Amino acid sequence: MSKSERVKDRISGVPDGEYFQVRQRAGWKLIAVEWERAADDAPAEKEEIPYGLRVAADCQHLEYDADEMAVLTLMMELIVQEHGFSRIASELNEHGFRRRDGAQWTEISAFNMLPRLIEIGPRMFPTADWQERRKRIYQLLGR
Secondary structure, X not given: OOOOOOOOOOOOOOXXXXXXXXXXXXXXXXXXXXXXXXXXXXXXXXXXXXXXXXXXXXXXXXXXXXXXHHHHHHHHHHHHOOOOHHHHHHHHHHOOOOOOOOOOOOHHHHHOOHHHHHHHHHHHOOOHHXXXXXXXXXHHHOO
């Protein structure tokens, strides 16, 4: 394999056709173009950790957060019992649960958890704990 030589030219404007022709006549072949611009000072957008999870101690993966999972479980129970979101919010607050920002639950914030409940629901149902809860709920509903 033959040796090759590489050179980087620092250019302070848009090169014209003559620039490229001179380089080609001298035996150079264009192999790359590099662009640069000023970076925004805005920080990169952080991805939110799904409710019910937290960053593990090793900072390498996510693990279940017991308190948040208790909130999701209670919400699921109350939804299965066909309670409205105002009642769900009230129950969460009465049990001392707070949102991640420390605020009390409202019917809107409880409603906004529906996508997360739908996402995590299939993983909640197979657990033995949920099987027992489901039996108790059905007894309360008379089914």
